[in-house]
Amino acid sequence: MEKVIESFRTSFEALYLDIIDLMPNLLVSLFVLVVGIVIIRSLKSVVVNRLVSRSKDPVGARFLADILIFIFFIILVFIIFRTLGLSALTQTIIGAAGITTFIIGFALKDIGENFLAGIVMIFDRPFEMGDLIEIEGRIGRVIRISIRETTIKTVDGKDVYIPNSDIIKKHFINYTIDDQLRESFDISISNSNDIRQVIEIIYEVVAAVPHLLKTQKPTVTIKNFEGGTVQLSITYWYSLLGAQRRNALLKNEVMLAVIEKMKEDSIGFPNDVQDINIFKKD
Structure with a gap:
């Protein structure tokens, strides 16, 4: 029993010393994370406003802006890895699996699926902003299309968030495709x-x-x-x-x-x- 306690104490002390050694990097990484999020959110409003105002296709412009912001977040993650001294791990991930695989794995399966579905919707265009659609009994106007989900406002004023993958997979009705x-x-x-x-x-x-x-x-x-x-x-x-x-x-x-x-x-x-x-x- 004493050996088990001694082994546990030794492991805890080693972990404590590792955390103390890593603490400066952790604090710097936390600071970089907070500053990076603030900067990216500020850039998001600027990028969206400029792309939407200059583009003839507001939906495509907003979708492109979402992709750029997503890439900025991935870059921020790599910077934090380097700050923590995990640059070798980052290079291993990129070299072994490729950047695309890493992004999809990082965003989880559902987010990656909705992201790809959003790309298909941008090129296929089953509806436009302001169209009245129905999916699984929910009827509403399309008020936003993002890389992960489509938002509709129902007839009773509720905002319903529908994953893009659901729109691709399931049957839906577009009442205003020809406005008749x-x-x-x-x-x-x-x-x-x-x-x-x-x-x-x-x-x-x-x-x-x-x-x-x-x-x-x-x-x-x-x-x-x-x-x-x-x-x-x-x-x-x-x-x-x-x-x-x-x-x-x-x-x-x-x-x-x-x-x-x-x-x-x-x-x-x-x-x-x-x-x-x-x-x-x-």
């Missing part, structure tokens, strides 16, 4: 009406609603008929017009215009029929 969206709703009328005339009336009403796309004509089709009623399906196209959410108010406007015109022309609606079963109790 289709909406539809159904309405039931009595079959005692002149159905052809009703269809023509609804078509004219919907076509006259402001803010609808004139390049895509609305449609009014018979969806179903049974029990003395005819169900019509009305479809129209619209643009988001720069709105921050899908325009539900526009649908209200279209539906109100249709129902008001139908009431004005005394178009009959089906009565609410309920089946009542009467059982005789013995």
Whole structure:
């Protein structure tokens, strides 16, 4: 037992002496780390502002700025290694595995995967800044694209951070790639009406609603008929017009215009029929 305690004491003393010997380098390295982070953060704002202001492609410019800042951080790590007296280790890492392998290993697998996915997105461009997209049920405007993640602002004002690898791997919907969206709703009328005339009336009403796309004509089709009623399906196209959410108010406007015109022309609606079963109790 005494030998174990003595061995532990000797190891602890050796470790303590090593830390004392390394303390000056540790303090210098800590100072270099703090100063380096402050400088890199200051450079980041300058680089981003200059690249974005001078570039015709703000997304690509911001992505390039993120890559430059990432490289600055790697250089800072190498400087700290040298300050700690680990320059030989740094050369061994670079010579054995290569700088690219070291960066990806340093950034961990997920960060490296998101980084590569971000590069693919910059060249492929599945969406642009301000586009309305949906991924896994989350709908929002793209407000930022970085080397690791894409940020969207949802219709209820929340910022959602989506890893770039998820966007590459999973299905997503871009509602504004051509800024043409289709909406539809159904309405039931009595079959005692002149159905052809009703269809023509609804078509004219919907076509006259402001803010609808004139390049895509609305449609009014018979969806179903049974029990003395005819169900019509009305479809129209619209643009988001720069709105921050899908325009539900526009649908209200279209539906109100249709129902008001139908009431004005005394178009009959089906009565609410309920089946009542009467059982005789013995």
